Amino acid sequence: MKTPLTVLVCALTLTACADHAARARLGIQDSTLLTSGVGASQDEAAGAVNPQWVQTYALVPNSASALASLQARLDRLPPEKNGYFRAKAQCWINAAQQTRQSGDHWGFVEEAIGQAATITMGLESGTPVSAANPALRTVSTVRPDFWQIVNTIKSDPAVASCHEAQPPLACAEVELMQAGHDAWMRSFSSAENRLPDVQDSLRKSAERALQCKQDVVAGAAAPSGKSPSTVTLRADALFRFNGGNDVAMLPAGRRELDAVARGLKADAALRELKITGYTDRLGDHAHNQSLSLQRAQTVARYLRARGVTSPIAIRGLASANQLVECRQTGRDDLVRCLAPNRRVEIELVVAAS
Template identity: 70%
Template sequence: MKLQLATLACALALTGCADHVARERLGIEDASVLKTGFGAIQDEAAGAANPQWVDTYASIKNSRATLALLQARLEQMPGDKTNYFHAKAQCWIDAAREARAAHDDWGFVEEAIGQAAMITLSLERGTPVSAANPALRTVSTVRPDLWEIVNTIKADSAVVRCPQAQPPLACAEVELMQAGHDAWMRGFSNAEKRLPEVQQNLRTSAEIAQQCKDALRTA
């Protein structure tokens, strides 16, 4: 009888059951994200805004105008526009625009703008910028196995010598962060829907890097 009731409950709330299955497949390790409903934690460890976050992001008032300005500065930048950091800045701008259009008011828009701005300003000034992905308040880690693939590709010296392999890698990282934001908001099915594009970008990056390796061997 319990099995029948469970099956019936899933049939009556198919989305909820599908979301639960998606949550399991995402490999989430953050205990606060795994709790929903009345038992959900809402403290700073679970992603509540703290003074440091407010000091960093509260100044971003007009996100539409800020994104337009960042886009213009990125497009006007001289030099190679197909490298890792240029692509990553663009993907962060796209992520912020998508979240803004979805009326996402949880802070991810500001965080995405912050990442795009940090990279863009560093490129403009010619100052070093880290390729590491930051820990963001509104992002939880999903699919650790895909992050391992990301790090494996990034560590391959062929990627450094092969600019064409860099944009899909950079965008896969941002897309995985977006999926992590979906999961942070308990939108587990939405997070999972992003994964095919992440996987395709990683596959493309790895294949291009391998082609570059093969070309160097035969040169």
């Protein structure tokens, strides 16, 4: 019996065959990574350096000193800055160090430093930082199903106030991006080898978020009068799409706010509310800024009308601090995926116990 040619080829080039199998399992949709040999693209769409990238990242002449400086700045942040963004900055630093030590000079080190620096500067200055993962030149999307899990966890309101769930989630995102870099380098087996750690981090994040949610339910049942530190309300449940005034409020949204008002009035330790409105990234920024502020103002007025007397600070941040990142090409699918980003957050400031 003759041995099939493909078996012989795999026997002679075992690593290459395994890598192609790994490529298939990664769920890669980037056509430039599905072509090899003579037909492989070398243009900008395939990740070639362009002037914009050079202008953004060529300012890192010494990656070792840049990473040491970033680590020192991150270490100086106060304890209250511990959470999702600090963990994400640390994981970006770790990814940059690991890639640099491997002798990889294809640009991911600079991109990772750039991400860590952006987050660190935001934490230092107190300015809003986006939770969305940017499209990087040296990163391709792998395992879209894992990214869907990331978005599902990030969109759960419990995660916003569950600090234990945030670090493993942040590091899972960075690890997925690093796996995407491996895939971009066509090292598909290396990319796949990172996935067990990603899966474990996502599992830990989901489990801890669930525990936090159960703790909140148990606390609500107890006669303590305490409320969670942040209440996140989906804008799509509060208002008609692209609406933000009283007329656009939905019956379900009114019922949800009625329950929030009852909880706030029962919290004896409550001193102040900070209400922030958000939109998704679609549309004109000026319109989104106005809409996000309008939503926060409408919620504040509603709570006032229901007897909430605590001081209220209001702001609209348009599409800042996105919870999920979506890449759907169809508008309807994209609008549905971006739903968690359209929200109103009510931060509760309570008296020290």
